[in-house]
Amino acid sequence: MDDVVVVRTGSGPEVLLVHGGASPRTTWGALSALADRWTLAHVHRRGYPPSPAPRAGQDYEVDALDLAPLLVGRPHVVAHSYGTLGALAAVADAPESVRSLTLVEPPLAFLVPDDPDVARLEHLGDAVLTHGMDTDPAELREFLRLAGAQVDDGPLPPEVAAGVRRAHGARLPGRPRPRLDLIRRARVPVLVVSGGHAPAHERICDALALALDGERTVSPGAGHFVAAAPGFADRLNTFLLASENGG
Template identity: 65%
Template sequence: MSAEQPVAVVREGRGPDVVLVHGGASPRTTWAGLESLRGRWRLASMYRRGYAPSPPPVGAGQDFEVDAADLATVLGEDRPHVVAHSYGTLGTLIAAGRRPESVRSLTIIEPPLYFVAADDPQVLRLRELGDAMLTRGLAADEAGLREFLAVAGAPVPEGQPIPAGTVAAVRRAHGGRLPGEARPALEVIREYGVPVLIASGGHTPAVERICDALAKVLDAERVVAPGAGHFVAAAPGFAEQLERFLASA
């Protein structure tokens, strides 16, 4: 399917390739803050299925296995750096685990990779909230849905209705494959020696614990960039930290 209907990739800038894989938000929202890199790097934004101009999802909703297959076709033989955010990190890690030689480096931003900290109560709570949104959509418990949206970078003020744009995002995510099912071959990535940066925004303890645990598993560099919540790319100073990592890799 992915070979017959390839995903769209929009390239901007000049220099070594950096493939950007967004999560539940659009590439424009996810990667705001990285514009300064275009002068020295070619940023290649991959539009996951369901995000125009890419084709619709395969099956009922978003699927990290489909993302992994799509990313494999984007990587080709050029061995680019890859930067991935949120749900987009799952397919990225799966693809890298299958072909670690295909990536020059990995930057993983706030991944919903719950199993690396499975016994942590706050991680369990975050998983429950995320699973409820994916399985029930707007029919999920309203308080829980709003709690999850706040973590996911779309907080709704108390007493206010959920904005139309956020409603559309929940509907698009509804029916997606649950992140808890993802089991990327992390040991392969570590043993191959792929340079990895794990980044978070310092806004939610559960996310920090996932990122800390994943950094240990992958023997990765760890960065916390507060100031923009879940959308870490927009945090003050993050673009400079990312560029230093890319140059070192």
């Protein structure tokens, strides 16, 4: 089997959940109550069991190919962090194939050129993806904290170190230029969400919402794992219902 695995729970219209660097459970666990109204389709990106390992490193271009056939049923798409890159590419290729698109703290630094906070975030992310555990220790921990990991100056917890190794060698997120104009032109309902914990994420999300003519909201309280923030599940549910009614 070479296909990615999608685990579905609940009933109702499908919500395709695309995680980033953390597991689906870590990323989306706080949304479980939405299964009373929606079919939650948890995509396991390559390298995240039970999906197969990637042939090389993590790659948003491969993610886009994996996601394309999952859009056949016209789901709502909700994507987080690195997972937004593949989701944006897949949706831009077939914007009529989604009911809505929710994007949570995407790594799209190109949207905010010449901003020092955004440039710093991009530098840290690129360093970790390029060097893995050999990244400068201070920069590694700075990035991990921005990415939601609970780390101190001591040895990294085993699960955090495993995540760094899995991310090592990934295609860098600064290269893609997703066709945001195609998504906007198709009038796809868009919600862009940040966690209120880092200026760089706020500015990127502001710029993305403007580019896509989307709704913009901030859900603080859970750092980068915004889906676990108080009120996020209710806000997402409201947006999904509005998109259903509008579609």
